[in-house]
Amino acid sequence: MSRRPYMRKVERSWWLHQPRYVLYMIRELTSLFVGLYCALLVVGLVRLSQGQAAWEGFVAAFSSPLGIAFQLVCLAFAIYHSVTWFALTPKAMPLMVKGEPVPGIVIVGSHYVAWAVVSIIVLIAAGR
Amino acid sequence: MARSNKPLLWLPFAGGGLVAALVTPVLILITGVLVPLGILHLHYETIAAFAHNPIGKLILFGAVALPAWHAAHRLRMTAHDLGLGGGFTIKAACYGAAWLLILAAAVALIAT
Numbered sequence: 001m002s003r004r005p006y007m008r009k010v011e012r013s014w015w016l017h018q019p020r021y022v023l024y025m026i027r028e029l030t031s032l033f034v035g036l037y038c039a040l041l042v043v044g045l046v047r048l049s050q051g052q053a054a055w056e057g058f059v060a061a062f063s064s065p066l067g068i069a070f071q072l073v074c075l076a077f078a079i080y081h082s083v084t085w086f087a088l089t090p091k092a093m094p095l096m097v098k099g100e101p102v103p104g105i106v107i108v109g110s111h112y113v114a115w116a117v118v119s120i121i122v123l124i125a126a127g128r
Numbered sequence: 129m130a131r132s133n134k135p136l137l138w139l140p141f142a143g144g145g146l147v148a149a150l151v152t153p154v155l156i157l158i159t160g161v162l163v164p165l166g167i168l169h170l171h172y173e174t175i176a177a178f179a180h181n182p183i184g185k186l187i188l189f190g191a192v193a194l195p196a197w198h199a200a201h202r203l204r205m206t207a208h209d210l211g212l213g214g215g216f217t218i219k220a221a222c223y224g225a226a227w228l229l230i231l232a233a234a235v236a237l238i239a240t
Binding site: 010011012015025028029031032034035037038039040041042044045046048049052055056059062063067068070071072074075078079081082085086092111114115118119122123125126127128 | 158161176
């Protein structure tokens, strides 16, 4: 394309100017910690494939004070992701049942129920 | 109509956001709190047996790969929001890291 559309200069600190923009940026930042925790899980899968000693070393590593501190930060951001993701669902995928729109609170509420159910299933499966 | 690769990016993005919202917190609760406190134990035999099972492999892969893809796509968009260009470097860094994780997870699960 040969056209060069006008691009307005945006200050890099634009999101600091309003509390709601800061919250938006924190919401987006949750993905960094979700991604970092995924990296930890991948290390776990690799260690698992290497046998028992490697796996136990991995468990010891993520149970270390540094591992716990890192994961507590991840947990806070992950929960913030869940809450903001559920809050968005009625806007992202509004539902119609028999021609009537499903109230947002029902869509959000069912996500919280699913969250609880999935969490309990994972806890039971991991606790065996 | 012009072909777009957007649905291919978006479907795993949305799926990854949902998996990250539903599954990731409880996984962190287990590995970051319950196991270090000694309330729960992730025995090698149990986890290895789960990872041996084809359905177990699929569940573990989904729990890792989908949120990783979601995070990569979102980080790229956030970098754009911060004026860090929509250029190739950011794209390569975000999706490259995600692909690395996804492939490593796949290889490890196949080997288990």
